[in-house]
Amino acid sequence: MRTIDHPCPSCGSAAMIAFYEVHNVPVNSVLLVMTQEEALNFQTGDITLAACPACGFISNITFDEKLTQYSARYEATQGYSPTFNKFHRALAQDLIDRYDLHGKDVIEIGCDKGDFITMLAEMGDNRGVGFDPAYVPGRHPSPAADRLTFIPDFYSEKYADYHADFICCKMTLEHIPDVGEFIATVRRSIGDRPDTVVFFQIPNARYVLSDIAFWDIYYEHCSYFTRGSLARLFRRSGFEVKDLWTAYDDQYLMIEARPAAGAPNMSPLNGEESPVGALRMVDYFVEHYKARREEWRRELARMKAEGKKVVLWGGGSKGVSFLTTLGLTLDDVAYAVDINPIKTGTYMAGTGQEIVAPAFLKEYRPDVVIIMNPVYRAEVTADLTAMGLSPEIRTL
Incomplete structure (x- = not known):
């Protein structure tokens, strides 16, 4: 962590404390990306989270709003769940x-x-x-x-x-x-x-x-x-x-x-x-985030070494961040599943996994399904069971 001369966007205090950085991440994670080539070459930016000691607000101080896009291609609805x-x-x-x-x-x-x-x-x-x-x-x-x-x-x-x-x-x-x-x-x-x-x-x-x-x-x-x-x-x-x-x-x-x-x-x-x-919450995050990332990298490397087919359930922002932050590729995770039919046949920004409908899994038969939000575990488990599938289920 380091103190930097940057005004707080919330309270205007002169200095903030930078504590977390991720580089070259997709600048949009829920735009409809129509080709794998576009997904793999998606525009990137940097994240530098900083906390204000005066008010507690946290900001990405390297954010550039000119890089983000909000249009009809922006598909963030959760209304199909x-x-x-x-x-x-x-x-x-x-x-x-x-x-x-x-x-x-x-x-x-x-x-x-x-x-x-x-x-x-x-x-x-x-x-x-x-x-x-x-x-x-x-x-x-x-x-x-x-x-x-x-x-x-x-x-x-x-x-x-x-x-x-x-x-x-x-x-x-x-x-x-x-x-x-x-x-x-x-x-x-x-x-x-x-x-x-x-x-x-x-x-x-x-x-x-x-x-x-x-x-x-x-x-x-x-x-x-x-x-x-x-x-x-x-x-x-x-x-x-x-x-x-x-x-x-x-x-x-x-x-x-x-x-x-x-x-x-x-x-x-x-x-x-x-x-x-x-x-104090920021300190706790800083003390543990590297270990948490390495834990997931080891787990996915083990699954890959054992020849297991892994899919993510959730083709939105959490999935994009999970894949890009861990540096995962198509060899590690081949597909992302999403129940939103508008996303079917599109691709994950940055890493290029095709987003497929749940019915695709009946033929693909994954060994491991990683659910991007634990709130949906019961719903996803019921959907998998209804398709006659019983993969190992993990949640973030």
Whole structure:
């Protein structure tokens, strides 16, 4: 670890502590890559994670947003998984019940293909506006279509005239480098409407650091938050933080905030760690990540030496990061499986594995299936059993 002269994008503090580096990683990990040649020659960038000792925020300080691409080729939906859909619908219902979202105006920043805001409109009879350059018209035909507007663009100051009773932003803030300015923009757009509810969901950095989940570190994720660093960002931006909680086996971090009428209450909520506490998590990660990577390299080398056929289940960001961080090739892992039919026949950025549908495994008959997210173990195991397969199952 080393202290570097780099301003914190969250609090503006002058110095950060660099603690983790990975070089030459794909700059996008969920774009639809149509040929193996394109995948093997995919543009790369560097990751240098640094923590702010003043607020606990973690940033990839070598991130260059000009290298990333968000368009119709960006395919990150998890909506083909029954496990995820159950969670997603339950979250929508919880938010509708919690904030009485019935006949209300809703904004979703970073709506992707429109799954979630469509649920909020249908389940609560709400009106919605979704912002995302990756939006694809017609992906989700809905009886609420006349109450939904989609703007295929990044949310910014130019959309500050769009107002809502409820503003949500799911799995987007981690893609934004200038988080301080972004949350300040959201606050300015609300103005003096104190009843506006703001809800954000992001990856939980405590989960990444404590589980030594190096596969959850990839180029598009340039910003990482724990409870404390997220709450401190919102308070600095003029919000009262009402609640912080986690979901999806602690992988997701949620925040409820409302605009403060004056100076926000700076008292931490239960579970918020201090900046010192965040640095302790960083220290733990630094002490263990090399051993964790070597453990997986040894395991995969053993499988290869024994002639075992290994596939990854999950053709998204975790899979790309797992393969590229470990330096794996097609000789180590031949295929990646994904239940999203739009990904079938595309390729993993950086390493070139073809992404196949689950039915492909009935003929291929793998010896080992490595599941990229343990949340899906029961679902994947059931799918394999239904196909008459009983490979060794490993999870990250």
